[in-house]
Amino acid sequence: MVSVDHTVRASSGRETAPEDVVDRLLWQDAREILGRHARPRSDGGCDGCGGAWPCHSRRVAEHALAASRRSWREGWTARHDLNSVRAALSFN
Ligand SMILES: [Zn+2]
Numbered sequence: 723m724v725s726v727d728h729t730v731r732a733s734s735g736r737e738t739a740p741e742d743v744v745d746r747l748l749w750q751d752a753r754e755i756l757g758r759h760a761r762p763r764s765d766g767g768c769d770g771c772g773g774a775w776p777c778h779s780r781r782v783a784e785h786a787l788a789a790s791r792r793s794w795r796e797g798w799t800a801r802h803d804l805n806s807v808r809a810a811l812s813f814n
Pocket residue numbers: 758759768769770771772773777778779780
């Protein structure tokens with residue numbers, strides 16, 4: 723089965739954040755994590771980490787994505803959560 727995700731653009735480099743985004747770096751980091759934890763597998767686990775869908779990383783990234791459009795205060799706490807996830811995943 724082939725599924726097409728219309729929300730993801732060509733993955734060449736980082737995306738440019740929309741005009742209404744306050745914290746663009748946070749937005750970009752959140753999008754990056756959402757891309758790695760993009761969809762549930764047929765067994766119900768995350769395709770990125772295998773965790774129960776939606777996995778912890780995805781939920782934190784979704785929160786960060788929303789916070790990047792609001793005040794810097796919310797962005798700051800979301801950034802902290804996002805960094806915790808990035809550290810836990812330890813890519814490379
Ligand atoms: Zn995941």
